[in-house]
Amino acid sequence: MPASSLATDTAQLTGAQVIVKALQDQGVELIFGYPGGAVLPLYDVLFQQDKIRHILVRHEQAAVHAAEGYARSTGKVGVVLVTSGPGATNTVTGLTDALMDSTPIVCLTGQVPTHMIGNDAFQEADTVGITRPCTKHNYLVKRPEDLARIIHEAFHVARSGRPGPVVVDLPKNIQMGKAPYVGPEAVRLRGYHPRREPDLARVEEAIELLLRAQRPIFYVGGGVINAGPAACVLLTELVRATGAPITLTLMGLGAYPASDPQFLGMLGMHGTYEANMAMYSCDLMLAIGARFDDRVTGRLDGFSPHSKKVHVDIDPSSINKNVVVDVPIVGDAELTLLAMLDCFRRRANEHDPERLTAWWQQIAKWREVDSLRFRQDGKAIKPQTAIKRLWEKTRDRDVYVTTDVGQHQMWAAQHFKFDKPMRWLTSGGLGTMGFGFPAAIGVQLAHPKATVLCISGDASFVMNMQEMSTAMQYRLPIKTFILNNQYMGMVRQWQDFFHGSRHAESYMDALPDFVKLAEAFGAVGLRATTIDELDPVIDAALAADRPVIVDVVVERMENVYPMIPGGAAHNEIKLSPEDNGPHEPISEEGMVLV
Amino acid sequence: MRTNEEERRHTIVVLVDNEPGVLARVIGLFSGRGYNIDSLTVAEVDKARGLSRINIVTSGTRVVIEQIKALLAKLVPVHKVQDLTVEGPAVERELALVKVVGDRERLIQALRIADFMHARLVDSRPDSLIFEVTGTSDELDAFIALVEPLEVSRAGVVAIARGPKALLPDQG
Numbered sequence: 047m048p049a050s051s052l053a054t055d056t057a058q059l060t061g062a063q064v065i066v067k068a069l070q071d072q073g074v075e076l077i078f079g080y081p082g083g084a085v086l087p088l089y090d091v092l093f094q095q096d097k098i099r100h101i102l103v104r105h106e107q108a109a110v111h112a113a114e115g116y117a118r119s120t121g122k123v124g125v126v127l128v129t130s131g132p133g134a135t136n137t138v139t140g141l142t143d144a145l146m147d148s149t150p151i152v153c154l155t156g157q158v159p160t161h162m163i164g165n166d167a168f169q170e171a172d173t174v175g176i177t178r179p180c181t182k183h184n185y186l187v188k189r190p191e192d193l194a195r196i197i198h199e200a201f202h203v204a205r206s207g208r209p210g211p212v213v214v215d216l217p218k219n220i221q222m223g224k225a226p227y228v229g230p231e232a233v234r235l236r237g238y239h240p241r242r243e244p245d246l247a248r249v250e251e252a253i254e255l256l257l258r259a260q261r262p263i264f265y266v267g268g269g270v271i272n273a274g275p276a277a278c279v280l281l282t283e284l285v286r287a288t289g290a291p292i293t294l295t296l297m298g299l300g301a302y303p304a305s306d307p308q309f310l311g312m313l314g315m316h317g318t319y320e321a322n323m324a325m326y327s328c329d330l331m332l333a334i335g336a337r338f339d340d341r342v343t344g345r346l347d348g349f350s351p352h353s354k355k356v357h358v359d360i361d362p363s364s365i366n367k368n369v370v371v372d373v374p375i376v377g378d379a380e381l382t383l384l385a386m387l388d389c390f391r392r393r394a395n396e397h398d399p400e401r402l403t404a405w406w407q408q409i410a411k412w413r414e415v416d417s418l419r420f421r422q423d424g425k426a427i428k429p430q431t432a433i434k435r436l437w438e439k440t441r442d443r444d445v446y447v448t449t450d451v452g453q454h455q456m457w458a459a460q461h462f463k464f465d466k467p468m469r470w471l472t473s474g475g476l477g478t479m480g481f482g483f484p485a486a487i488g489v490q491l492a493h494p495k496a497t498v499l500c501i502s503g504d505a506s507f508v509m510n511m512q513e514m515s516t517a518m519q520y521r522l523p524i525k526t527f528i529l530n531n532q533y534m535g536m537v538r539q540w541q542d543f544f545h546g547s548r549h550a551e552s553y554m555d556a557l558p559d560f561v562k563l564a565e566a567f568g569a570v571g572l573r574a575t576t577i578d579e580l581d582p583v584i585d586a587a588l589a590a591d592r593p594v595i596v597d598v599v600v601e602r603m604e605n606v607y608p609m610i611p612g613g614a615a616h617n618e619i620k621l622s623p624e625d626n627g628p629h630e631p632i633s634e635e636g637m638v639l640v
Numbered sequence: 641m642r643t644n645e646e647e648r649r650h651t652i653v654v655l656v657d658n659e660p661g662v663l664a665r666v667i668g669l670f671s672g673r674g675y676n677i678d679s680l681t682v683a684e685v686d687k688a689r690g691l692s693r694i695n696i697v698t699s700g701t702r703v704v705i706e707q708i709k710a711l712l713a714k715l716v717p718v719h720k721v722q723d724l725t726v727e728g729p730a731v732e733r734e735l736a737l738v739k740v741v742g743d744r745e746r747l748i749q750a751l752r753i754a755d756f757m758h759a760r761l762v763d764s765r766p767d768s769l770i771f772e773v774t775g776t777s778d779e780l781d782a783f784i785a786l787v788e789p790l791e792v793s794r795a796g797v798v799a800i801a802r803g804p805k806a807l808l809p810d811q812g
């Protein structure tokens with residue numbers, strides 16, 4: 047049925063038509079999906095309309111990552127459609143990834159008809175049971191009259207408060223029977239009212255501390271990016287007005303311009319020396335939209351021991367979870383930053399920029415250490431050089447970067463500089479290898495004219511390389527750069543550091559020839575093996591109008607520095623292989639950390 | 641967060657939409673994060689509005705209890721969370737059915753204890769008795785210890801705040 051007739055005669059709609067109409071009314075443009083028996087009625091309706099475009103992936107996990115790429119680069123809800131049983135179970139990694147990184151996703155799963163649920167029917171799985179712990183909320187629709195309302199609720203829950211994935215399980219008979227349509231105004235979530243407005247007295251307290259602090263620092267995470275570009279603008283204004291330094295988490299990169307002199311770089315396990323030392327030594331920490339993740343805090347009893355802490359978060363359960371703070375503020379980052387900026391401006395006469403002079407002098411000393419330095423000598427390509435050249439050569443472009451997980455991810459975070467939010471998409475919380483390429487598909491579909499780079503590793507890329515087929519089908523000119531060290535590099539690094547250099551199963555034997563692999567899909571395959579080949583290959587990749595895989599053969603044994611070993615504190619950072627400084631051997635407690 | 645602070649027993653009451661899966665969400669929150677449930681009861685308390693009340697007895701440090709409450713409040717079908725141990729004072733009661741088996745002498749002994757501890761006889765056979773006993777968990781423990789029963793069925797703790805304060809939904 048064409049879209050127009052869907053709208054007119056809503057009394058006669060089938061469940062599948064109601065679902066599609068609800069998606070249309072939610073403004074959905076794209077669905078990432080994969081068909082199967084339990085969702086054929088829905089596919090039949092999608093086929094007969096032209097408002098929503100369906101993107102056929104090659105594995106359901108990739109559908110979720112692609113939807114995440116779409117969502118995180120646009121700020122809209124990403125939508126997934128899969129069949130029952132294996133279709134649904136294949137989404138679990140993606141849903142968990144979206145939950146950990148607070149990404150708004152609505153995932154529609156087919157289900158066996160209601161009268162067969164519980165019978166171990168063909169392709170039956172307890173989808174709501176399996177996905178309960180890996181979604182923000184989920185639904186099994188059992189009555190046609192609940193269908194439209196539940197779809198609208200799913201969108202509302204996914205995008206409001208702390209965003210996250212929502213699963214709606216749709217038995218086939220519900221899709222096929224008649225169902226009434228109701229619009230988004232029917233949403234009736236009686237107990238769900240996430241708090242957005244901050245407590246102004248607490249905001250005042252935070253600014254009071256800021257005006258008196260000698261060594262303040264802003265510690266900002268992905269929550270500010272989730273709050274939207276306006277929140278990032280307010281953050282930049284506030285940080286500049288206060289003259290304080292700022293560090294960003296892996297998920298927060300781009301929330302504040304990397305080129306700004308007040309930016310100290312990323313913090314945490316592979317963060318810069320200045321960011322980690324400043325976090326350790328500050329007397330006031332303003333945490334905004336960040337969740338004191340263990341990769342950020344290091345050893346908790348050594349975490350910023352001398353500071354007062356303010357924590358702004360939309361999620362009350364993130365506050366006082368890992369670190370007890372002095373001023374908790376529950377609220378949306380945009381509204382809270384606006385209130386903070388207002389308050390700061392009102393009291394601008396109390397602000398003495400001179401009081402920060404000594405702090406900035408100390409920071410300048412830490413900066414001199416130049417903790418991200420590396421030596422590009424000889425012919426072999428240093429992975430850091432590859433990232434640096436890629437950044438330099440795309441600086442004037444409208445560029446988006448996705449990554450997989452491992453050393454390449456950390457080098458990308460360190461050496462690719464982001465001045466704008468929503469340009470950097472990486473799996474931070476779950477650390478999902480195989481995220482990068484499908485996420486790039488979602489990004490490129492949302493931004494057809496942009497330059498979309500996927501920075502990957504030889505092991506990670508193979509985890510979702512079937513999606514090359516999707517990229518070809520929709521002519522998506524994604525540029526994948528595989529930093530090929532023929533190792534699961536990050537695993538090898540940990541084995542070298544903590545397990546006596548015994549490289550158990552971290553060697554990638556029998557890797558494909560990535561150039562031929564690209565060509566087999568009909569894409570462009572390129573390779574750089576020496577430093578002289580790097581620039582020309584980047585240029586050729588950027589010029590291509592089809593998907594490209596660039597096999598960048600890099601120095602095999604390079605390690606990521608700086609590094610705060612597990613269970614160590616921020617001031618116990620290791621700067622280079624030669625740095626055997628005043629460090630304790632890694633503790634037993636540290637060894638058990640992941 | 642792991643701290644050396646002492647663990648305390650808390651009675652938390654939660655008002656939820658009476659819908660499928662809501663109890664699984666609450667239990668999953670505890671099991672998935674390694675928190676204890678000492679006692680749990682659930683029943684519909686407002687048919688017209690479709691609301692159930694869950695009473696949970698759990699133990700943890702102050703920080704863990706705060707985290708549990710924040711996580712409970714975050715669940716979509718949860719309306720209200722109240723920590724009666726902190727926001728008290730409150731009345732707590734539990735009910736148990738207690739079966740005592742034995743010879744005449746043993747049963748007479750049990751009847752005496754029941755009489756003195758206000759347990760009600762609800763079933764009587766020549767060789768077995770069933771008592772219904774209501775009271776605080778400590779009172780139940782004491783009764784059970786004295787009568788040395790064959791079998792016990794306990795309902796779990798139900799609790800309510802003293803005074804005019806109440807756990808009610810916002811509207812609707």
Ligand SMILES: Cc1ncc(C[n+]2csc(CCOP(=O)(O)OP(=O)(O)O)c2C)c(N)n1
Nearest residue numbers: 452453454477479503504505506534535536
């Ligand atoms: C799905 C999944 N499985 C296992 C891991 C553990 N892991 C973390 S990094 C890594 C190695 C990644 O190797 P590669 O993609 O080649 O990147 P490199 O570290 O060499 O840059 C592994 C196996 C993971 N993060 N995700």
